[in-house]
Amino acid sequence: xxIAIFPxxxxxxxxxxxxxxxxxEWVCFSDDFPVVLKKxxxxxxxxxxxxxxxxxxxxxxxPSAGKVLLSIRKSKNVVPQGYELxxxxxxxxxxxxxxxxxxxxxxxxxxxINEHGVKLPCCNISDYPDFKNRGVMLDxxxxxxxxxxxxxxxxxxxxxxxxxQLQLYMEHSFAFSAHETVWRDTSPFTAEExxxxxxxxxxxxxxxxxxxxxxxxxxxxxxxxxxxxxxECPDGYERHNGTWSECGMxxxxxxxxxxxxNGLYAEFLPNFxxxxxxxxxxxxxxxxxxxxxxxxxxxxxTRVYLDFLLKIHKQVGKYDRxxxxxxxxxxxxxxxIKELPKNVIALNWGYEAxxxxxxxxxxxxxSGIPFYVCPGTSSWGSxxxxxxxxxxxxxxxxxxxxxxxxxxxxxxDWGDNGHHQYLPVSYLGILSGACYSWSYKANRNADFxxxxxxxxxxxxxxxxxxxxxxLGKVLEHIKARPGNSTVFNQLLFSKFxxxxxxxxxxxxxxxxxxxxxxxxxxxxQIPLAKPGVPDGDLVKAELRNAIRMARHAAAKTIAxxxxxxxxxxxxxxxxxxxxxxxxxxxxxxxxxxxKESSDHLINTLSSLELLRK
Numbered sequence: 001x002x003i004a005i006f007p008x009x010x011x012x013x014x015x016x017x018x019x020x021x022x023x024x025e026w027v028c029f030s031d032d033f034p035v036v037l038k039k040x041x042x043x044x045x046x047x048x049x050x051x052x053x054x055x056x057x058x059x060x061x062x063p064s065a066g067k068v069l070l071s072i073r074k075s076k077n078v079v080p081q082g083y084e085l086x087x088x089x090x091x092x093x094x095x096x097x098x099x100x101x102x103x104x105x106x107x108x109x110x111x112x113i114n115e116h117g118v119k120l121p122c123c124n125i126s127d128y129p130d131f132k133n134r135g136v137m138l139d140x141x142x143x144x145x146x147x148x149x150x151x152x153x154x155x156x157x158x159x160x161x162x163x164x165q166l167q168l169y170m171e172h173s174f175a176f177s178a179h180e181t182v183w184r185d186t187s188p189f190t191a192e193e194x195x196x197x198x199x200x201x202x203x204x205x206x207x208x209x210x211x212x213x214x215x216x217x218x219x220x221x222x223x224x225x226x227x228x229x230x231x232e233c234p235d236g237y238e239r240h241n242g243t244w245s246e247c248g249m250x251x252x253x254x255x256x257x258x259x260x261x262n263g264l265y266a267e268f269l270p271n272f273x274x275x276x277x278x279x280x281x282x283x284x285x286x287x288x289x290x291x292x293x294x295x296x297x298x299x300x301x302t303r304v305y306l307d308f309l310l311k312i313h314k315q316v317g318k319y320d321r322x323x324x325x326x327x328x329x330x331x332x333x334x335x336x337i338k339e340l341p342k343n344v345i346a347l348n349w350g351y352e353a354x355x356x357x358x359x360x361x362x363x364x365x366x367s368g369i370p371f372y373v374c375p376g377t378s379s380w381g382s383x384x385x386x387x388x389x390x391x392x393x394x395x396x397x398x399x400x401x402x403x404x405x406x407x408x409x410x411x412x413d414w415g416d417n418g419h420h421q422y423l424p425v426s427y428l429g430i431l432s433g434a435c436y437s438w439s440y441k442a443n444r445n446a447d448f449x450x451x452x453x454x455x456x457x458x459x460x461x462x463x464x465x466x467x468x469x470x471l472g473k474v475l476e477h478i479k480a481r482p483g484n485s486t487v488f489n490q491l492l493f494s495k496f497x498x499x500x501x502x503x504x505x506x507x508x509x510x511x512x513x514x515x516x517x518x519x520x521x522x523x524x525q526i527p528l529a530k531p532g533v534p535d536g537d538l539v540k541a542e543l544r545n546a547i548r549m550a551r552h553a554a555a556k557t558i559a560x561x562x563x564x565x566x567x568x569x570x571x572x573x574x575x576x577x578x579x580x581x582x583x584x585x586x587x588x589x590x591x592x593x594x595k596e597s598s599d600h601l602i603n604t605l606s607s608l609e610l611l612r613k
Contacts, residue, residue, distance in 0.1 A: 001121045005111050006431065006451040007162055007438035009127040017122040019089050022054065024069035031060035033072075036203050037099045041072065044106045051113050070094060070109065072102060081164075082128025085109060087120050100205040101128075104162050111454070127439070131401065133372070133408030134437040135165030136430060137211065137278075139380070141173045141220070142415030143593030145187050150588040152200055153535070154423075159204035160455060161434035165408065166201055167211040167278055172220040174212070176267055181224050187592030194271045202273075209324075210272040213280030214261055214312055215305075216250045216287075223247040230257050233290035240285060250284045252291035253308030262315050269319045277316055278347070281309055282326030302333040306340075313341055327371065331360060337367040347410060349374035351484055353392035361404035372408040373401035377429025378472075379421045380414040381485030383492065383550045387472030390429045395444065398436035409437035416484075417493070418600040420549070420581070422542035423588060427456045428468055457539065458532030467522050467529070467543060474522075474550070477514040480506045488515075492553035493600060495607040496560060509561055512554045519551040538587050545580045552577060559611055567611045578602065 003012060027045050029038070041058050048069070049056040056069060068091045075095040078084055083096040083105035094105040108127070112120060136158060140146065146154065158166060168189070175188040189197075198208040222231040223246075231248030239245055251257045269277060288296030288304055295304050309325060316323040327346035330337055340346070348360050348371050357373060364371040375397035378390035394411065401409055411433035413426045431451050435443035452465030459465060475486045482490055487507070496504075526540050533539070552573050559566040578601045585594050 003112055003121060003123065004115055004447070004450055004454065005108055005125075006446065006455050007435040008442045008446050009108065009125045010439045010442050011126040013124045015122040017089075018119050019087060019091070019122055020119055021052070021069055021091065022118040024067045024091055025055050025057055026063045026066050026068045027056060027058040027070045027072070028062055028068055029058070029060060029072040030074065033060070034099060037102060039203070040103055040106060044070075044110055047110055048113055051110075052118055054118075067091070072105075074098075074102075079128040081132065082126075083108070085123075085125040085127070087112070087123050089122070092120070100164070103159075103205055107160055107162060114454070129162070129438045130398070130440055131406065131409040131437045133165050133410075134163050134434065135167060135207075135209070135408065135410045136163060136433070137167040137169055137374075137410055137412045139169045139413060139415040139419070140189070141169055141171040141213075142417070142419045143597045144415055144419040144585070145173050145189065145590045145592055146588055147590055148193060148196070150423075151197055155197070155201055155204060155206060157456065158430070158434075159206060161431060162438055163434050164205055165207045165209055165410070167209045167410070169280075169412075169414075170212050171217055174268060176264060178263070179221075181226060182221050185592055187590030191267075191271045198272060207274050207276075208272060209274045209276045209278060210269055210321075211278040211280070212264065212268055213282075214251075214264075215279070215281035215308070216284040217280065217282070218251050219245070219247055219249040222249065222251075230254075230260060231290070232284075232292060233286045237286040237289060248286065248290070250286050253287075253295075253304060253311075254291065257308075258311055258315060261312065262318075265315060265319060269321065275320075275322055276324055276345070277319070277321035278324040279312055279316060280326055281305075281312070282328050282349070284329060300333065302329060302336060305329050306336050310341070313344060324372070326374075327360070327364065331363065334363045337363060337369055340367070340369050342368060342370075344369065345407060346371040347374045348372065348406075349376075349412065350397070351376040351378065351393060351412075353389045353396065355393065355396060357396050357400040358403075361400045361406065365404040370407045372410045373397040373406045374410045374412055375433065376412040376414065377426040377433070379426040379429055380416050380419070381489050382421055382425070382472075383489050383546055383553075384474060384486060385421070385425045385428060385468065385472030386475065386486060387428065387469055388476065390472065391432055391448070394429065394433045394436050395440070398440040402440055409433070411437070418597040419593070420489070420597065420600070422546055422584065424456070424468065424539050424542055425472075425546060427452060428472065431456065456533070457529075457536065459529055459536075460532065461528055461530040463525050463529035464531055464539065464543070467525055470518075471522055471543075471547065474515050474518045477511045477518070478507065479511070486550075488550040488553045491557045492549055493604055495604065496610060504557065504561055507557060507561070509558055512558050515554050516551055519547050519554070523547045523551075535587075538584070541580070542584055545577065545584060548573075548577055548580070556608070565611055567608050570608050570611070571605065574601065574605065574608070 045056045070092040078097040083101040086093045096102045173188045201208045221227045232250040232252045233248040288301035324345045375393045378386040449465040453459040457464040
């Protein structure tokens with residue numbers, strides 16, 4: 001007999017015996033447990049009763065009559081956040097030293113009951129996490145701002161995976177009282193909503209960490225005349241890819257900027273109880289090319305960056321928070337790392353399977369700077385996900401984060417260039433990241449397909465987990481592997497610039513035809529899936545449109561290569577994709593940002609004009 005638990009526990013000892021719990025009815029616990037923990041025990045009892053189709057009651061203390069299904073007690077001998085779970089002829093015993101450990105143990109036991117019903121395998125499970133901080137960062141600034149109901153469901157999913165931190169990546173999607181010009185059309189989070197979300201997170205042992213980018217990625221502010229004076233390059237700049245940006249993206253490292261940021265912090269931070277604050281400060285592309293050019297010429301761009309980062313750090317200290325920041329810029333001159341304050345946390349990010357986490361983690365660790373490893377779900381810019389890269393990237397981060405003593409593991413889920421990937425496309429990355437950050441060695445060979453089906457979709461057919469997993473591997477037919485995206489995403493949104501031969505020189509028709517055959521095969525399986533989650537039909541619809549978008553990209557490219565006039569059928573297909581995309585968007589997200597996302601799709605119509613004969 002085996003047990004399928006996600007994350008896979010650190011140590012499981014199985015016997016060849018089983019215990020029948022058909023007549024067990026009580027869940028017992030100490031009367032001094034806090035109210036929140038009692039509520040989770042109540043939720044466990046309700047869920048167990050539903051699965052077992054029999055009464056399951058809870059009681060503080062011991063019942064005078066009846067058989068005990070589960071006894072829960074505190075024990076100082078268990079590692080923080082860890083738990084000991086024993087299933088024997090006497091029922092189940094759960095021990096933990098803290099409330100979070102009991103909560104995580106309950107998540108494990110309900111998975112066992114869900115898999116085995118009334119006939120439980122006798123076992124002993126000893127479990128605790130590798131990383132004390134295990135989080136997800138969700139991008140809510142690249143068009144998609146989830147509804148409150150979507151956020152609550154998302155938090156519930158993270159809690160079941162034993163994750164304990166959440167960040168909402170914000171550039172302009174908070175309703176600052178004095179800055180409506182910036183957020184007016186974005187359907188932003190309000191202060192009240194943040195407070196409610198934090199309370200909901202706290203009940204599930206998740207810390208909601210404030211996140212507000214404070215240096216780079218400020219274009220959604222700087223494009224407005226009111227804020228133009230704060231830009232490093234107020235009249236625009238040439239991007240690293242050779243294109244021209246009409247507005248600045250990076251704040252100038254000036255006293256006026258610090259005053260401006262302090263005003264944002266004063267309104268934003270009091271809505272959070274977390275001791276941390278992620279100020280971002282990544283990808284300050286044009287720094288040293290505008291206002292600070294002379295400063296950079298005297299020293300270096302990285303020195304200019306560090307000097308201003310230290311000033312931001314002082315501002316953050318006024319609010320009694322520990323500053324987190326993205327570590328990419330300081331790594332340009334690693335010798336400067338040692339000048340960072342020791343009470344910061346560097347967020348070491350990288351999203352490819354071969355990212356040098358080994359070298360970069362060593363650089364932060366040797367300088368005595370606390371750091372997190374920050375891989376990603378590999379879903380953004382993909383449409384379909386990137387299964388192999390996703391798993392390898394997350395495993396790489398966990399392995400070297402453990403090796404060099406990282407304080408946390410923050411899995412990132414971005415929404416670059418329109419946020420066209422649907423939320424369930426990210427579930428593989430979220431689940432595998434949760435597993436690796438909980439216990440890397442125990443989860444190296446975890447069956448993530450089974451995990452998706454049991455934990456995310458409750459799909460008795462097993463189809464959805466397998467389909468999402470395989471969808472993210474279709475790209476492997478094609479030799480071209482663009483970084484941080486898939487070829488399908490690039491082909492879908494490319495306008496081909498009137499030079500299709502040059503753009504397509506590394507794309508082969510037979511490979512695209514294999515992709516289309518896989519898309520058709522996967523699409524045909526979806527109606528047979530039997531998800532047991534409330535949004536099951538929505539997940540199936542999202543999966544089908546993700547496939548439709550990727551298939552359209554492949555079909556369009558074949559038409560270009562063969563110089564075949566497929567304008568009308570491709571135009572109608574794209575219009576269908578857009579219509580469905582807008583419907584699906586509003587099922588989980590607020591309307592702000594939808595037009596921008598849809599416009600990305602509509603703008604590709606111009607490339608189809610090249611197919612007209």
